[in-house]
């Protein structure tokens with residue numbers, strides 16, 4: 486957007502966010518998974534309880550996964566931000582936190598509006614029809630019955646699922662499901678729209694219409710976050726990209742240079758670039774982000790470091 490820096494209105498401020506999952510269950514504790522564990526099925530409840538207590542609660546299958554590490558950024562109204570990164574780098578976790586589904590473990594997150602996660606699958610019911618799911622999904626997003634009634638035809642028109650409207654969602658193709666989810670989540674213009682990979686299952690026609698709708702949200706001063714593994718989706722839909730790697734935010738800037746850096750790390754020259762990134766990390770820790778960016782600019786004039 487060509488709005489002067491000082492006039493831009495923040496919509497999301499993330500400050501030193503850490504997000505850690507605590508996973509409980511058998512087989513993940515330090516002493517779990519030994520050969521004797523295969524006998525567990527044969528133990529009665531009392532023996533099993535005695536055995537668990539003997540081990541100590543601290544060691545019964547508890548593990549922590551630090552999915553997001555010390556991530557800070559400011560997003561502004563009117564921006565569309567793509568989040569890129571390898572599998573497991575923390576992209577979805579960050580989006581789920583912005584959408585209010587996963588609390589940060591430490592750090593602060595400020596939202597200047599209501600966030601809506603595209604992927605209302607958690608509340609959509611496969612056994613119910615598209616029609617019923619529109620009512621449930623839209624109300625779960627906070628629409629009143631009157632608002633659902635007013636938006637209903639528009640949702641159906643955008644979802645373009647024809648006679649499937651009255652069939653169970655379990656009969657839908659993944660593209661049809663995505664279209665319906667997208668239509669529901671954008672039924673009223675959200676302040677912050679969070680789109681997690683849903684666009685990748687749609688066809689070219691759907692992607693074009695979804696892009697139009699995202700543009701409309703941005704023009705309405707909303708902010709859009711999109712996770713995608715597809716570079717051209719990010720370039721078409723976003724004016725900014727964040728690159729997550731192993732939970733950290735490694736780059737923040739215009740999509741083309743950020744994707745260039747990401748591609749280099751994982752592309753055919755990755756061994757060389759891995760060394761450069763390791764060195765850039767060391768420089769960033771010792772001398773700051775600008776020194777790390779300057780180091781990388783020896784090979785890429787657009788390099789940035791956050």
Ligand SMILES: Nc1ncnc2c1ncn2[C@@H]1O[C@H](COP(=O)(O)OP(=O)(O)OP(=O)(O)O)[C@@H](O)[C@H]1O
Pocket residue numbers: 506507508550551552570571572573574575576577578579
């Ligand atoms: N509900 C969960 N419980 C425990 N660990 C989780 C959970 N969800 C994600 N993780 C872990 O957190 C880390 C980040 O996962 P996340 O799904 O955020 O990554 P991602 O970048 O979105 O990956 P992908 O591109 O594969 O979708 C991974 O190590 C993952 O195994």
